[in-house]
Amino acid sequence: MTGDAQAWNFACTLFNRTTPTLIATLPCAPRALLSALVEAHVVAVRPYNNAYVLCPECHQQHGLVVDLGVADRRAIGCDCPDCGIVTVTPDYRLTVEIDIKWLVAQLRLALDVSSDEAVVELAEGIWRIGTVLRQPVVLGRSVRQLQGRPALLAQLHDGAGRPVIVITPQPPLPLQAEPFDDRVVWLPLQRSFVFDGKRLSCIEPAVLRRPRGGDDATTDPRPVHGPFSEDFRWVYRPHGAVLLSPAQAAVMEVLWSFKGVPQRGELIMARAGLKGSKPAVVFKVKRENKDKAQYEGPKQVYAALVVVNARDGTYALRWEEDWGETPPLLRPLMP
Ligand SMILES: [Zn+2]
Known part of the structure; x- marks a missing residue:
């Protein structure tokens, strides 16, 4: 260590x-x-x-x-x-x-909580430190303390069924079972956050990208095209869903239309309505966004799903057998 x-x-x-x-x-x-x-x-x-x-x-x-x-x-x-x-x-x-102020400020930065949101002490040693993708984020001194207050957690769930994100230190003894029910996303401080000597960053972006209903980014938050939602803004990964930017979604939609057949980068970008010849550009994480879940998640999706042939300058989706049923979304290529 x-x-x-x-x-x-x-x-x-x-x-x-x-x-x-x-x-x-x-x-x-x-x-x-x-x-x-x-x-x-x-x-x-x-x-x-x-x-x-x-x-x-x-x-x-x-x-x-x-x-x-x-x-x-x-x-x-x-x-x-x-x-x-x-x-x-x-x-x-x-x-x-x-220093609680330091901890709260760092967690809010690491999770990209809006600075407009207030921090509220809900009970002794339990704080609501903001929201991430409309999910309330609660910081507590221990798992046991929060387990002892089911009413407090219940009150934070709203009707939309969004999970509450709970951050606590990892208990000293190994847990026999998951400490909370599935309406809670638990982020143990020691495992989910990294300290680099100055600041904290979150290393579990996927769990914060759980699908949820009624979001503006998507009409129907379910996988429709292989791992993608109807509008390609969401990608469903084993650990949760990742939200793509409109440009990233456009690239994925074009790649999807070719059903895993490699195509030149220029063509993909043009069809997606983007400039340039390298689809990777829109997935690049800028220095100031490094380690931020919303930027790292799409980059990981790109790395996992896109096969790049650098010599030929071609790109393809890593096509899986059971994705074949869906008809192509775009017209076939002109000869
Ligand atoms: Zn003595």
């Missing part, structure tokens, strides 16, 4: 806790990850001004914090029942916790 992945895993563990963690109680390995997390503003370090402190000597007992004299007012001690008075260094009383 890379340093960033370890740091992210540790940050997720901190988010799972409802109270700040005393740095002194952390094992060496996660403590070594702290400076990188502080620098990236993932976590916040604060002094802990409790009247009791874990004894720095035995690490077993908590002792009352005592003032160690007048010369240096900052000098404090721990009055340990076992060890007596032990000097406590100021950094020994520091705590660390995840």
Whole structure:
């Protein structure tokens, strides 16, 4: 595991806790990850001004914090029942916790949530952080906490049957079954998001592209032409549906009309009403859209479904036997 992945895993563990963690109680390995997390503003370090402190000597007992004299007012001690008075260094009383504002902002960016949408705290440790494709996105500190509030999730489902996207840390122990019913798309923080040392990105675009009714992009959200919807805007993949842009859909529709027979790129682009000779151009992901589900999804579809012969400059759909029934949509090629 890379340093960033370890740091992210540790940050997720901190988010799972409802109270700040005393740095002194952390094992060496996660403590070594702290400076990188502080620098990236993932976590916040604060002094802990409790009247009791874990004894720095035995690490077993908590002792009352005592003032160690007048010369240096900052000098404090721990009055340990076992060890007596032990000097406590100021950094020994520091705590660390995840910066919720950072986490929410990063998740919203990674999922492309509109900045116009407000973040609402639905309950202690549960936030509605926006919507993705009209699906509400809920962030919670733990799976168990959300499982304990079925009414809260039920209230988020609207009549259209769209799933609720739930983001929580992965529980420390392996789960026996899927934690939620099929009206919830669960994105475990550790598995579905990647931390690169600065920001988060989402690596499970497919689940966010589930088909849903009544969207403007499609008249009928079902696979009609092989894996494509009636208007070619949706492609149905094993993990969910991917929404294509109008230009991407036009390219796929033309490729579909040739039923897997390779055609020159110029011809495909012209028939799709597009300039150029390379259909891949409309599937290209710009640098600023890198790792964004709505751009990476179509690119993956293109890679999976289109056979490119670079030498001949031809393109074809990776044709499957059972797609043959549908009649061609466009007139046959002129001789
Ligand atoms: Zn002690």
